[in-house]
Amino acid sequence: MDINTFVSQSLGTWRSQRSGHNLAFQHFEEVRSTIEISAVDPDSPEVLTLCEKSNIDSALITSPFRMQWAGESDWDDEEEEDSNLSGDCILVPVPDTDANSGQLLRSQGYAETIPAIGKYHFNDDIFTLITSYDRAAAEERIWFGTENVRFRVSLIRTAGGTGVVTASFASEIRKLTNT
Amino acid sequence: MDINTFVSQSLGTWRSQRSGHNLAFQHFEEVRSTIEISAVDPDSPEVLTLCEKSNIDSALITSPFRMQWAGESDWDDEEEEDSNLSGDCILVPVPDTDANSGQLLRSQGYAETIPAIGKYHFNDDIFTLITSYDRAAAEERIWFGTENVRFRVSLIRTAGGTGVVTASFASEIRKLTNT
Numbered sequence: 001m002d003i004n005t006f007v008s009q010s011l012g013t014w015r016s017q018r019s020g021h022n023l024a025f026q027h028f029e030e031v032r033s034t035i036e037i038s039a040v041d042p043d044s045p046e047v048l049t050l051c052e053k054s055n056i057d058s059a060l061i062t063s064p065f066r067m068q069w070a071g072e073s074d075w076d077d078e079e080e081e082d083s084n085l086s087g088d089c090i091l092v093p094v095p096d097t098d099a100n101s102g103q104l105l106r107s108q109g110y111a112e113t114i115p116a117i118g119k120y121h122f123n124d125d126i127f128t129l130i131t132s133y134d135r136a137a138a139e140e141r142i143w144f145g146t147e148n149v150r151f152r153v154s155l156i157r158t159a160g161g162t163g164v165v166t167a168s169f170a171s172e173i174r175k176l177t178n179t
Numbered sequence: 180m181d182i183n184t185f186v187s188q189s190l191g192t193w194r195s196q197r198s199g200h201n202l203a204f205q206h207f208e209e210v211r212s213t214i215e216i217s218a219v220d221p222d223s224p225e226v227l228t229l230c231e232k233s234n235i236d237s238a239l240i241t242s243p244f245r246m247q248w249a250g251e252s253d254w255d256d257e258e259e260e261d262s263n264l265s266g267d268c269i270l271v272p273v274p275d276t277d278a279n280s281g282q283l284l285r286s287q288g289y290a291e292t293i294p295a296i297g298k299y300h301f302n303d304d305i306f307t308l309i310t311s312y313d314r315a316a317a318e319e320r321i322w323f324g325t326e327n328v329r330f331r332v333s334l335i336r337t338a339g340g341t342g343v344v345t346a347s348f349a350s351e352i353r354k355l356t357n358t
Contacts, residue, residue, distance in 0.1 A: 017205050019198030021350040023328065026196050028209045123303035145334055145343040149202065153332065153348065155324055164324040169332065169348030171200040 001125045003093045003102060007063040009144060010037045016069070018170040033071050033085065035172060040064040046090050046107070053115055054105045056094055061105075064092040093120070104129055135159050148174035180304040182272045182281060186242040188323060189216045195248070197331075197349040212250050212264065214351060219243045225269050225286070232294055233284045235273055240284075243271040272299070283308055314338050327353035 013036045020029035040047055042064055051058040071085035087108070095102035101121035108115070118131035118138075126143040139155040150172040156165045192215045199208035219226055221243055230237040250264035266287070274281035280300035287294070297310035297317075305322040318334040329351040335344045 015205070017200050017202075017207070019200070019207060019209075019348060021196050021198070021348075023196075023350055023352060026194070026211060028196070028198060030198075030207045032205060121303075124300075124305065124307065126303065126305070128303065145336075145346070146341065149343050151332065151334075151346060153330065155330075157324075162325065164328050167324070167330060167348075167350045169198060169200075169346075171202055171346045173202060 001122045001127070002099050003095055003120070003122075004063050006122070006127055006142075007037075007039075007065050007093065009147065010150065011039060011065070012037060013175040014150065014172040015175055016170050016172045018168055020166060020168040022166055023164055029168075031071065031085065033069050034175075036066075036068045038066050038068075040066050040090060047092055050090055050092055050105050050107050050115060054117055056092075056103070056105060060094050061092050062095055064090065066090055104131075106131070133159075136165070148176070150174075180301045180306070181278050182274055182299070182301075182306075183242050185301070185306055185321075186216075186218075186244050186272065188326065189329070190218060190244070191216060192354040193329065193351040194354055195349050195351045197347055199345060199347040201345055202343055208347075210250065210264065212248050213354075215245075215247045217245050217247075219245050219269060226271055229269055229271055229284050229286050229294060233296055235271075235282070235284060239273050240271050241274055243269065245269055283310075285310070312338075315344070327355070329353075 013034060016033045016035050018031045018033065020031070042058070042061060047061070047064045048058055051061060066088060068088035069086060090107040092105040093102055094105065101119070104118045104120050106116045106118065116131050116133065118129045120127060120129045126141050129140045131138045136159055137157045139157060140152065142150060142152045144150055152170040152172065154168045157163060158165060192213060195212045195214050197210045197212065199210070221240060226240070226243045227237055230240060245267060247267035248265060269286040271284040272281055273284065280298070283297045283299050285295045285297065295310050295312065297308045299306060299308045305320050308319045310317045315338055316336045318336060319331065321329060321331045323329055331349040331351065333347045336342060337344060
């Protein structure tokens with residue numbers, strides 16, 4: 001697995017079923033959402049701007065893509081308004097020379113709203129992304145169960161990496177039609 | 180990471196918070212339980228019997244252990260009676276010569292009540308176990324977030340491996356005292 005194959009397999013619309021675990025209180029959270037992943041032109045202004053802000057030479061990037069997510073329409077209005085339940089961002093991979101690892105530029109971080117740069121690597125066909133923020137670090141693992149099923153485990157760690165605050169697990173199923 | 184280190188780090192009592200996803204119906208299931216993992220004498224009758232039933236030379240095994248699990252006492256009586264919510268089994272690793280992979284004998288399978296033999300390997304410090312049954316296959320990935328936090332993703336696939344039927348995610352936190 002390399003980043004171009006991974007992005008290519010990820011393109012499409014996905015129905016996501018996500019469970020969040022608050023580890024200290026053993027609380028559960030359940031979220032259903034739709035995720036749309038689409039290719040973005042490497043020469044588009046939004047990609048070039050993100051490269052520039054991140055001090056990355058745009059000649060080094062590959063397979064930029066957009067991710068959009070939205071809570072399902074059967075959720076109540078208040079939750080629909082929650083900014084965590086809908087949004088979009090641009091993601092730009094910058095592979096290392098060995099092709100198994102690299103950087104991922106993101107126009108918005110999970111925990112913050114400023115651009116973020118994460119480090120990714122592939123191992124056993126699992127994409128692992130670690131993004132450090134000022135006061136926390138996000139660790140994400142994504143892999144395909146089948147061509148049309150993706151899994152994603154996301155951890156939020158304390159900044160030093162010593163503790164795990166929350167963990168979530170998403171099962172993502174490709175929507176084969178737009179009905 | 181090798182199997183002896185993995186088993187050694189796993190010994191203890193864990194509070195587990197597990198979310199199950201039924202992929203076809205997007206149903207959620209939530210289970211809280213306690214898991215106890217303890218070392219077992221390699222020469223004990225139960226280990227030797229399991230080796231014999233599995234046609235494995237007991238000289239090849241390492242770090243056998245017992246896993247016991249029980250639903251929390253604040254669950255209602257009916258669920259406590261559910262056989263999925265409590266039980267125990269003996270697990271016996273049989274490493275390959277390369278130390279990164281091997282077989283795992285299990286006195287009871289997840290999906291069936293007869294002994295099962297799975298194949299495991301380590302990659303990126305993730306323990307992956309694949310166990311094939313007559314009409315299904317179980318795929319499990321376990322890794323440590325910290326010394327005292329373990330994560331476990333379990334998939335049940337159709338026998339051919341083409342489809343994923345259910346997926347579950349458990350966050351397991353070590354109980355540091357027995358209060």
